[in-house]
Amino acid sequence: MAEEHFDVLTKSGEKTGVSKPRHKSDSCIELGEIHRDGDYHRAVHVWIFVESTQQLLLQLRADDKDSWPGLWDISSAGHITAGDPSLLSAQRELEEELGVKLPKDAFEKIFVFLQECVTNNGKFINNEFNDVYLVTILHPIPLEAFTLQVEEVSAVKYIPYEEYRNFLAKEDPAYVPYDVNGEYGKLFDIIRQRCQVNTEARKLSLQKQLQRYSPVTLEAKLTELSERDQKALGLIVKAARIMDDIFFEQVWNSNPALRDWLKDHANASELDKLKWEYFLINKSPWSSLDENAAFLSTADSAVKLLPEGTKSVAGWKGLEYRAAFPVTKPPGSNFYPPDMDKTEFTLWLNGLTEEQKHAATGFFSVIRRQSESNLADHLVSSTKKLDTDSDLYSIPYSEAYGPFLKKASELLHKAGDLVSSPSLKKLLHSKAEAFLSNEYYESDIAWMDLDSKLDITIGPYETYEDEIFGYKATFETFIGIRDDKATADLKLFGDNLKLLEDNLPLDSVYKSKDVSAAPIRVIQLIYNSGDVRGPQTVAYNLPNDEKIVKYRGTSMVMLKNIQEAKFEHILKPIAEITISKEQRGLVDFNSFFTHTICHECCHGIGPHTITLPDGQTSTVRKELQEVHSAMEEAKADIVGLWALKFLITKGLLSKSMVESMYVSFLAGCFRSIRFGLTEAHGKGQALQFNWLYEKGAFVFHKDSTFSVDFAKVEGAVESLSHEILTIQGKGDKNAATLLLNKYCSITGPLKKALENLESVKVPVDISPTFPLADALLN
Numbered sequence: 001m002a003e004e005h006f007d008v009l010t011k012s013g014e015k016t017g018v019s020k021p022r023h024k025s026d027s028c029i030e031l032g033e034i035h036r037d038g039d040y041h042r043a044v045h046v047w048i049f050v051e052s053t054q055q056l057l058l059q060l061r062a063d064d065k066d067s068w069p070g071l072w073d074i075s076s077a078g079h080i081t082a083g084d085p086s087l088l089s090a091q092r093e094l095e096e097e098l099g100v101k102l103p104k105d106a107f108e109k110i111f112v113f114l115q116e117c118v119t120n121n122g123k124f125i126n127n128e129f130n131d132v133y134l135v136t137i138l139h140p141i142p143l144e145a146f147t148l149q150v151e152e153v154s155a156v157k158y159i160p161y162e163e164y165r166n167f168l169a170k171e172d173p174a175y176v177p178y179d180v181n182g183e184y185g186k187l188f189d190i191i192r193q194r195c196q197v198n199t200e201a202r203k204l205s206l207q208k209q210l211q212r213y214s215p216v217t218l219e220a221k222l223t224e225l226s227e228r229d230q231k232a233l234g235l236i237v238k239a240a241r242i243m244d245d246i247f248f249e250q251v252w253n254s255n256p257a258l259r260d261w262l263k264d265h266a267n268a269s270e271l272d273k274l275k276w277e278y279f280l281i282n283k284s285p286w287s288s289l290d291e292n293a294a295f296l297s298t299a300d301s302a303v304k305l306l307p308e309g310t311k312s313v314a315g316w317k318g319l320e321y322r323a324a325f326p327v328t329k330p331p332g333s334n335f336y337p338p339d340m341d342k343t344e345f346t347l348w349l350n351g352l353t354e355e356q357k358h359a360a361t362g363f364f365s366v367i368r369r370q371s372e373s374n375l376a377d378h379l380v381s382s383t384k385k386l387d388t389d390s391d392l393y394s395i396p397y398s399e400a401y402g403p404f405l406k407k408a409s410e411l412l413h414k415a416g417d418l419v420s421s422p423s424l425k426k427l428l429h430s431k432a433e434a435f436l437s438n439e440y441y442e443s444d445i446a447w448m449d450l451d452s453k454l455d456i457t458i459g460p461y462e463t464y465e466d467e468i469f470g471y472k473a474t475f476e477t478f479i480g481i482r483d484d485k486a487t488a489d490l491k492l493f494g495d496n497l498k499l500l501e502d503n504l505p506l507d508s509v510y511k512s513k514d515v516s517a518a519p520i521r522v523i524q525l526i527y528n529s530g531d532v533r534g535p536q537t538v539a540y541n542l543p544n545d546e547k548i549v550k551y552r553g554t555s556m557v558m559l560k561n562i563q564e565a566k567f568e569h570i571l572k573p574i575a576e577i578t579i580s581k582e583q584r585g586l587v588d589f590n591s592f593f594t595h596t597i598c599h600e601c602c603h604g605i606g607p608h609t610i611t612l613p614d615g616q617t618s619t620v621r622k623e624l625q626e627v628h629s630a631m632e633e634a635k636a637d638i639v640g641l642w643a644l645k646f647l648i649t650k651g652l653l654s655k656s657m658v659e660s661m662y663v664s665f666l667a668g669c670f671r672s673i674r675f676g677l678t679e680a681h682g683k684g685q686a687l688q689f690n691w692l693y694e695k696g697a698f699v700f701h702k703d704s705t706f707s708v709d710f711a712k713v714e715g716a717v718e719s720l721s722h723e724i725l726t727i728q729g730k731g732d733k734n735a736a737t738l739l740l741n742k743y744c745s746i747t748g749p750l751k752k753a754l755e756n757l758e759s760v761k762v763p764v765d766i767s768p769t770f771p772l773a774d775a776l777l778n
Contacts, residue, residue, distance in 0.1 A: 003021045004021065004079075004081055005019040005020060005021050005081065005082040006019060006020055006034045006039075006041045006042075006079055006080070006081065006082055007019050007041060007042065007080070007082045007083070008020055008034070008039045008040065008041060009039075009040040009041055009042060009129060010040065011040055013040070013042070013112070013114075013129045014341070014343060015341070015343050015344065017347075019082035019083075020033040020034050020037070020039060021033060035066075035124050035125055035126060036123070036125070037125070038125035038127055039127065040127045040128070040129065041079065041080075041127070041128055041129070042079075042080045042086070042128070042129045042130075042131065043077060043078060043079045043080060043089075043128050043129070043130050043131070044077060044078060044080060044086055044089045044090040044093060044130065044131050044132075044133060045074050045076075045077045045113070045130045045131070045132045045133065046074065046075050046076040046077065046090050046093060046094050046107070046133045046135060047074060047075050047132070047133070047134050047135065047187065048075040048076075048100075048135045048137060048141075049134055049135065049136050049137070049161070049191060050137055050138075050139065050140050050158065051136055051137065051138050051139075051299070051322070052138055052139050052140075053139075053140060053158065053160075054160060054161055054162075054191075054195050055140070055158040055159055055160050055161065056075070056158070056159055056160075056161050056164055056191075057075045057141075057156060057157075057158055058072045058073060058074070058075065058156065058157055058158075058159055058164070059072070059073055059074065059075060059076065059097065059098070059148075059152075059153045059154075059155070059156050060072055060073075060153065060154040060155040060156070060157075061073050061152070061153070061154070061176070062150065062151060062152055062153060062154050063154065064151075065152070066120070066124060067119055067120070067124055067126065068119075068176045070154070071173075071174060071175055071176045072157070072174055072175045072176065073175070073176040074176075075094070075098070075135075075156075076090075076093045076094045076097045076098055076100075077093060077130075078092075078093035078096075078097070080131075083391060084371065084391075085337060085339045085340075085369055085371060085372065085391065086109075086131045086339040087104055087107055087109075087133075087338065087339060087372075088369075088371055088372060090107050090131070090133045091104070091107070094135075096149055096152075097148070097149045097152050097153050098146050098147070098148065098149075098153065098156065099145075099146050099147025099148070099149075099310055099311060100141070100146070100309060100310050100319070101308070101309050101310070102135060102306065102309055102319075102321065103306075104253075104372070105253070105254045105257070105304075105323045105324060106135050106304075106321045106322075106323070106324060107133045107134075107135060107324055108133060108134045108135070108136070108298050108324030108325065108326065108327075109131055109132070109133050109326055109338070110132055110133070110134050110186065110187065110190055110327060111132050111183070111186050111187075112129055112130065112131055112132065113129075113130045113132055113183055113184055114127075114128070114129055114130075114183075115127075115128045115130055116128075131339075132186075132187065134187070134190070134191075134298070134324070135321060135324070136298050136299070136321060136322040136324065137319060137320060137321045137322075138303060138320040138321070138322070139320065140158055141310055141319055142313045142316055143156065144311070144313055145310040145311045145312075145313045145316065146310065146311070147310070147311055161188060161191050161192075161195075162188075162192075165180050165188045168180045169181070190327075193297075194297055194298075194299040197299070199271055202271060203270060203271050203274060205295075206271070206274040206275065206277075206278055206295065207274060209278055209287060209289070209290070209295065210274065210277060210278055210281075211761060211763070212289055212763055212764040212765070213281060213763060213764065213765055213766060213767035214565075214569040214570070214763035214765070214766050214767065215766070215767050215768075215769070216565045216569065216766045216767070216768050216769075217768070217769050217771060218524075218525055218526065218561055218562070218565070218768045218769070218770055219526070219770075219771060219772050220480070220481040220524035220525075220526045220561070220772065221481070222481070222772070224453050224481075225453060225454060225481075226420055228418045228419065228420065229418070229419055229420060229421075229453075229454055230776070231418055232414075232415040232416075232418035232419045232428075232454075233415075233454060233479070233776055234776040234777065235411045235412075235414050235415040235418070236411070236412070236415050236428075236456060236458070236479060237479065237527055237773045237776050237777060238411050238777065239407075239408040239411040239412055239415070239458065239477070240458065240477035240479060240527060240528075240529040240530070240773075241529060242404050242405075242407055242408040242411075243408070243458060243459075243475040243476060243477045243529045243530035244283075244529040244530055245404055246401050246404050246405075246475040246530070247283065247474055247475050247476070247529075247530040247531050247533075248283060248284075249334060249401070250333055250334050250335065250465060250472075250474050250475065251283060251284045251333050251334060251465060251533075252284060252325065252326075252329075252330060252333060252334050253334045254323050254324075254325055255283075255284055255285075255325075255334075257302050257323055258279075258285060258296075258301055258302060258323065258325065259279065260302070261301065261302035261303075261323075262275055262276045262279050262300075263276060275295075275296060275300060278295060279296070281533070281534065281767055282295075282533050282534055283533040284329070284533065285300075285325055286329040287534075288533055288534025288535060288675065288676065288679065289534060289535070289674065289675060289676055289764055289765075290676065291676040291677060291678040291679075292328075292329040292676075292678050294325075294327050294328075294329075296325075297327070298322050298323075298324045298325060299322065301322045301323045301324065301325060302322070302323040303320055303321070303322060303323075304320065304321055304322075304323055305317065305318055305319075305320050306318055306319045306320070306321065307319075309321075326338070331467040331468050331626075332466060332467065332468040332469075333465045333466060333467075333472075334366070335366050335367060335465070335466050335468075335471075335472040336366075336367045336468060337367065337368065337369050337372070337392070340367065340392070342468065342469075344390075344392070345367070345392065345468075345469075347390065348360075348390040348392045349361070351389065351390060356394070359394050359396070360394045361469070361471050361622065362471065363440075363460060363463070363471065363472065363473040363544070363545065364396060364397045364398075364438050364440065364460060364473060365394040365395060365396050365397065365400075365472070366394065366395050366397070366400045366472070367392055367393070367394050367395075368392070368393060368394075368395060369391045369392060369393075370391050370392075370393055371391050396438040397438055397460060398435065398436055398437060398438040401475075405435040405436065406435075406436065408432075408435055409432040409433070409435040409436050410432075412428045412429070412431055412432035412435075412458070413428070413429060413432045415428050416428035416429040416432065419452075419454065421451070421452035421453070421454065423446070423449055423450050423451045423452055424450060424452035424454060424456065426446045426449075427443065427446040427447055427449075427450055427456060428456070430442050430443040430446045431443040431446070431447075431458060431459055434459065435459075440459065440460070440543075440545070441545070441547070441548065443459065444542070444543040444545060444548055445548065445552065447542070447543070447555070448519065448543075448548075448552060448553075448554075448555045450521075450555075452482070453481060453482050453484075454479075454481065454482075455478075455479070455480045455481070455482050455521055455523045455557065456477075456478075456479055457476070457477065457478040457479075457540070457542070457557060458476075458477045458478075459475065459476075460473035460474060460475050460476075461473055461474070461476055461531075461540075461542055461543065461544060462474055462476065462531055462540075462544070463544065463621075463629065464531070464629050464679075464680050465531065466626075467626050468625075468626055469625045469626060470621060470624070470625055470626050470628045470629055471621075471622075473544070474530065474531035475530045475531065476528070476529065476530035476531040476532060477527070477528060477529040477530050478523075478525060478527075478528050478537070478540070478557065478559070479525070479526055479527040479528070479773070480523030480524055480525045480526055480557075480559065481523060481524045481526060482521055482522065482523050483522040483523060483524055483560055486522035486558075486560060487520065487521055487522045490520045490522060490558070490597060491520070492647075492652060492653075493518075493520060493597050493598065493601050493647075494517050494518040494519055494520045494556070494601070495517050496647065496652065497515050497516070497517055497518050497553070497601060497604060497605055498515045498516075498517070499650075500601070500602075500605055500643050500646065500647075501515040501605045501606070503646060504605065504606060504639070504721070504725060505642065505718045505719075505721045505722040505725065506606070506607075506721075506722060506725040506726060506729065507726065507729070509729070510607050510610070510725065510726065510728075510729025510730070511606075511607075512550075512605065512606070512607065512608060512609075514550060514551070515553060515604070515605055516552055516553030517553065518541075518553050518554050518555060518556055518601055518604050519555045519556070520555070520556045520557075520558065520597065520600075520601075521555070521556070521557050521558070522557075522558045522560050523557060523558070523559060523560065524559075524560060524561045525559045525561055525562055525768075526770060526772050526773055527770045527772075527773035528768075528770075534675070534679075534765070535675050535679070535681070535764070535765040536562055536566070536765060536766055536767075536768060537559065537562070538558075538559055538562050538563045538566060538596055539556065539557060539558045539559060539563070539596050539597070539599070539600045540556070540557055540600065541554050541555070541556045541600040541601070541603035541604060541636075542554060542555060542557075544621075546608050546609050546619045546621065549604065549608050549609075550608060550609050553604050554603060554604040556597070556600040556601065556604075558593075558596065558597060558600070560593075562766070562768070563589075563592065563593055563596060564589065565766050565768070566671075566765070566766060567589045567592050567593075569763055569766055570671055570762070570763055570764070570765065570766070571587065571592060571664075571667055571668065571671055572587070573760075573762040573763075574667050574670050574671055574757060574762055575587040575667040577705075577753075577756050577757055577760060577762060578666075578667060578670050578705060578706055578753045578756065578757065579663060579666065579667055579705060579706060579707070580701055580703075580705040580706065580707040581705070582707065583659075583663045583707045583708065586659050586660040586663040586664070587660070587663055587664045587667050588660050588664060590657070590660075591657060591660040591661045591663075591664035591665075592664050592668065594644065594653075594657070594661070595640055595641065595644060595661060595664065595665060595668070598640035598641070598643045598644050599636045599637055599640040600636070600640075601640065601643065602635065602636045602639040602640045602643060603632065603636045605639070606635060606639065606725050606728060606729075607620050607725065607728040607729040608620055610623070610728075610729060610730075610731050612731055613730075618731060620632075620728045620731060623731030623732075623733055624728070624731065624733050624736050625733060627733060627736045627737055627740060628736075629680035630680045630683035630684050630687070630740055630744070631684070631724060631727065631728065631736050631739075631740070632680075632684075632728075633680045633681050633683070633684035633685075634683075634684030634685070634687045634688055634724055635684075635721075635724045635725065635728065637684055637685065637688055638688050638717060638720050638721050638724065639721045639724075639725065641661065641662070641665055641717050642717050642718055642721045644657065644661050645658070645661075645714060645717070658710075659708075659710060662708045662710065662713050663707075663708050666698060666706060666707075666708055668685075669685050669688065669689040670753055670754065670757065671764075672684075672685035673685050673686050673689065673746075673750065673754070674754065674757070674764045675764070675765070677744055677745075677746070683740060683744050686743065686744045686745065686746070686750075687739065687740060687743040687744050688720065689750060690743040690744075690745065690747055690750070691716065691719075691720045691743055692713065692716045692717070692720070693747070693749065693750075695712060695715070695716035695719070696709055696712045696716070697709055697712045697713035697715075697716035697717070698713075700749040704752050704753065704756055706749070706753065723739065724739075727739065
């Protein structure tokens with residue numbers, strides 16, 4: 001049997017790339033080199049909590065254990081073998097020590113605890129990062145259902161969690177010590193919070209969160225669509241619903257099960273109804289407007305029965321557990337294993353071929369562990385190799401979401417057969433094929449060439465949910481009716497992209513040589529799905545594939561009825577509270593709408609494909625990684641403001657806009673920052689606001705309102721545009737991080753403005769309903 005090794009970590013918990021073996025000392029006690037040398041390493045702690053009795057399960061450590069022999073301790077614990085994932089280790093230890101076999105969704109990682117202690121007269125030095133998991137079961141597992149590993153465990157017992165906490169607080173010698181007044185007290189705080197639920201307080205909290213969204217109904221006329229087009233529209237809406245199903249899975253692996261549970265129990269009580277309503281807005285248990293703080297807990301989650309999780313006992317139906325979810329939203333969503341870090345990913349990537357690297361870092365693949373999957377799965381088109389040293393491998397979206405995409409593909413092919421527009425027909429068929437082939441280039445070109453009254457965007461595009469690298473695209477749908485007049489009015493902006501690129505406040509060496517005119521389409525939205533959670537999208541500029549951007553540019557879609565709703569329900573009330581009386585009248589829809597156009601245009605200009613100092617060709621997205629989205633949104637915003645002034649100076653836009661565009665932008669800052677500083681648009685807006693305020697372009701008054709200093713704002717806008725564009729041109733992630741760290745904060749005046757908006761309950765965003773789309777499905 002191979003000797004067990006442990007990964008050696010740094011003091012901050014990162015892998016060093018070194019592992020050390022466990023071996024027998026000259027005593028009868030098994031000591032590892034890790035503990036002999038005091039190396040930092042990682043282990044798992046698993047606590048089983050009984051919801052109905054509010055008890056924790058403890059194990060009595062065997063008398064010959066090398067640490068804390070004969071004392072009551074955690075339900076289950078153990079070291080993580082070198083190269084193994086944390087969650088797999090938690091599952092394995094629980095099964096080996098207690099005979100309890102649970103699936104991954106039973107384990108809730110609640111925190112990481114660093115334990116530093118010395119025992120056995122200095123022979124056992126324990127510097128251990130412990131991944132602490134909580135398993136919540138509804139009722140006690142009968143003691144006779146356990147299968148104890150006698151070398152590790154002598155007995156088990158249940159104890160009320162508060163009683164156990166008191167024993168630890170008093171340092172009772174019968175229990176392995178934990179500092180409950182320190183970091184390990186989090187365990188008891190979390191349990192207490194879930195056990196002592198104030199239903200009325202929770203209802204009030206959810207009501208308050210829901211009130212931040214102003215309900216709006218969005219409709220459009222279908223009179224210009226033929227009967228066949230309307231029938232096709234119904235099929236496309238059905239495909240859009242499938243994009244929702246995929247997105248729920250992309251956010252978090254157990255998200256679909258939680259959705260179904262909340263839906264099924266929505267009518268059980270007023271509180272359950274509120275949970276379901278707010279979940280639908282966020283499409284997850286994390287609140288977008290609260291920096292992704294969880295508004296649900298595992299105590300709200302689905303109950304699952306596991307008859308074969310332990311030994312069977314007569315008269316007992318089996319173990320019932322709550323499907324767990326992490327308190328903190330996984331930064332990699334469900335694109336990567338939850339316990340994967342950047343170091344592990346990079347080491348794996350270095351061992352791949354160039355083609356495999358492209359797939360692993362591309363938009364359309366997910367990363368999984370061989371140890372957590374069937375080795376026979378995905379071998380044909382994934383990076384999995386049976387002889388690889390890494391546990392990671394990649395799977396194309398076409399396989400990872402195969403059943404969903406096959407159905408969506410069938411629906412789009414049927415719709416493509418019905419529609420009258422040749423360009424829409426081409427788009428629908430090519431996108432249907434892309435869903436199965438995982439090759440999206442041709443379908444994205446077809447989307448850019450779309451010229452149809454019925455405007456469709458469907459597929460994987462944005463990468464905001466991947467907060468580790470910003471590589472992976474989420475599925476989304478936008479369905480609308482093209483506004484021909486508004487579209488014609490905006491041709492000016494797309495036609496002048498090359499002029500804007502050539503005159504950017506940026507050194508010429510970083511400017512893009514090939515910039516194409518960007519088509520702009522204005523639509524009245526009738527349905528959206530997928531990656532539209534929390535704040536609603538007002539416009540988008542696609543595709544994000546740098547290869548297409550370099551050779552074809554981008555296309556923009558403006559959602560006019562969404563923008564009108566936001567202006568009336570959000571921006572006008574914000575201006576009444578935050579803008580000085582003298583400038584309040586300058587906030588108008590035309591300026592708000594026009595800046596949004598320029599924002600989307602400016603996604604298509606500036607650095608995209610770049611040359612690094614070593615001569616290598618790369619992209620801004622790959623170099624800036626997780627800070628790319630915030631920097632790109634800030635770039636599009638501030639350069640969009642610069643572009644408006646430039647077009648006015650050139651006589652292409654009316655001079656009457658000069659003051660109104662700056663004041664409308666100032667009011668818009670408060671709107672976007674309220675989305676939260678974990679969201680790319682909110683981060684980017686905080687950066688811009690604080691920079692412009694620091695330069696004196698925004699002025700704070702004694703009555704807690706703001707105004708624009710028109711003498712300073714143009715220079716401040718140009719200086720920030722130059723700063724961001726230069727960082728992107730260099731691919732300088734360190735500079736981007738420093739800039740965001742310095743300016744992405746809620747400063748005093750900004751905090752006061754946000755408090756004033758909260759006090760009068762100005763909505764933060766809108767929550768649309770789509771009766772027309774619903775009717776098409778009936």
